Amino acid sequence: MTRSWTHDTERYRYATRADIPAFNALLSDVEVGRWLWFTPLPTNGVEIFFGPLLDRQTKELDHGDTPQTAVFIVEDLSGDFLGQGAVVEVDGSPHGSEIGFQLMRKAWGGGVGTRLGRFLCAYAIECCDAYRIQGDCLEGNAGSAALLKKLGLRLEGTRPDYRLKEATRHTELCFGARVQDLDTELFKKVAEKTGLVSRRS
Ligand SMILES: CC(C)(COP(=O)(O)OP(=O)(O)OC[C@H]1O[C@@H](n2cnc3c(N)ncnc32)[C@H](O)[C@@H]1OP(=O)(O)O)[C@@H](O)C(=O)NCCC(=O)NCCS
Numbered sequence: 055m056t057r058s059w060t061h062d063t064e065r066y067r068y069a070t071r072a073d074i075p076a077f078n079a080l081l082s083d084v085e086v087g088r089w090l091w092f093t094p095l096p097t098n099g100v101e102i103f104f105g106p107l108l109d110r111q112t113k114e115l116d117h118g119d120t121p122q123t124a125v126f127i128v129e130d131l132s133g134d135f136l137g138q139g140a141v142v143e144v145d146g147s148p149h150g151s152e153i154g155f156q157l158m159r160k161a162w163g164g165g166v167g168t169r170l171g172r173f174l175c176a177y178a179i180e181c182c183d184a185y186r187i188q189g190d191c192l193e194g195n196a197g198s199a200a201l202l203k204k205l206g207l208r209l210e211g212t213r214p215d216y217r218l219k220e221a222t223r224h225t226e227l228c229f230g231a232r233v234q235d236l237d238t239e240l241f242k243k244v245a246e247k248t249g250l251v252s253r254r255s
Pocket of ligand 1: 157158204
């Protein structure tokens with residue numbers, strides 16, 4: 055089974071336990087974590103949070119199954135780590151996929167997030183048969199909100215003071231859309247370009 059895909063200047067691949075040090079480097083940057091409700095992580099937090107997910111993913115891949123909850127590494131074409139993205143099955147929303155992403159600071163502002171977000175949507179649609187795609191961020195996370203909107207997701211609601219981060223309550227912004235309301239042609243092109251699906255003749 056294919057485990058990596060290339061889109062212009064980046065490569066995406068399924069993450070494994072060997073990537074945990076890179077996750078640590080990413081999530082220990084206070085600027086990266088500034089708007090992440092789950093940071094700062096406790097000691098071994100990355101291992102505790104991501105370890106079981108990565109183990110399950112590796113097991114599914116070894117069985118030839120396509121993970122419906124998938125954690126990806128994004129790296130440049132020389133293999134330099136740029137960040138991570140995930141597609142996660144949404145409890146209680148059949149064929150609902152949630153997307154999330156965190157990039158190293160050096161990768162911000164150059165379109166890496168847009169390309170990664172499009173890849174995640176393409177994966178949700180083509181590999182998870184997504185009916186809906188959603189993504190949340192804290193109010194104030196202008197970069198994430200801009201990216202979620204750019205992908206075509208709409209602000210569906212807010213959860214006032216939902217998250218507690220470092221003794222401060224934060225409002226969560228909930229973005230989402232039915233796949234039929236998204237630019238599915240664009241995501242199809244991304245899926246073909248990266249090799250998630252074979253090209254149409
Ligand atoms: C959010 C994040 C993934 C965006 O990635 P990126 O590669 O910088 O995004 P892009 O360069 O593709 O930009 C996407 C859009 O967002 C806009 N944008 C990016 N950062 C922005 C910011 N700080 N403020 C306002 N808009 C911003 C861009 O202008 C672009 O819109 P445009 O094409 O209409 O001009 C990245 O900043 C990041 O990893 N942040 C830290 C972790 C995080 O907050 N993750 C999201 C958790 S919910």
